[in-house]
Amino acid sequence: MNYRHSFHAGNFADLVKHALVLWLLKDRQSRGRVTVLDTHAGAGLYDLSGDAQRSREAEAGVARLMTAE
Numbered sequence: 001m002n003y004r005h006s007f008h009a010g011n012f013a014d015l016v017k018h019a020l021v022l023w024l025l026k027d028r029q030s031r032g033r034v035t036v037l038d039t040h041a042g043a044g045l046y047d048l049s050g051d052a053q054r055s056r057e058a059e060a061g062v063a064r065l066m067t068a069e
Contacts, residue, residue: 009046010058015065 008014028034052058 004051005042006046006051007055008057009052010048010062011055012057012061015061 025034025036046052048058048062
């Protein structure tokens with residue numbers, strides 16, 4: 001499978017995934033200590049003016065969130 005996240009960074013699925021991870025961590029922390037090991041972490045910071053412009057997926061995801069009032 002040929003997959004490069006830089007083409008899909010900031011899309012709607014990314015927002016849902018990160019919201020769910022944050023919710024799960026907050027829930028687990030309320031019960032005590034938590035240790036997290038992310039085995040599939042990517043670059044951590046993606047340039048949305050680069051490869052992501054080709055797919056334009058970020059426009060329907062993080063870009064809408066950033067411009068929402």
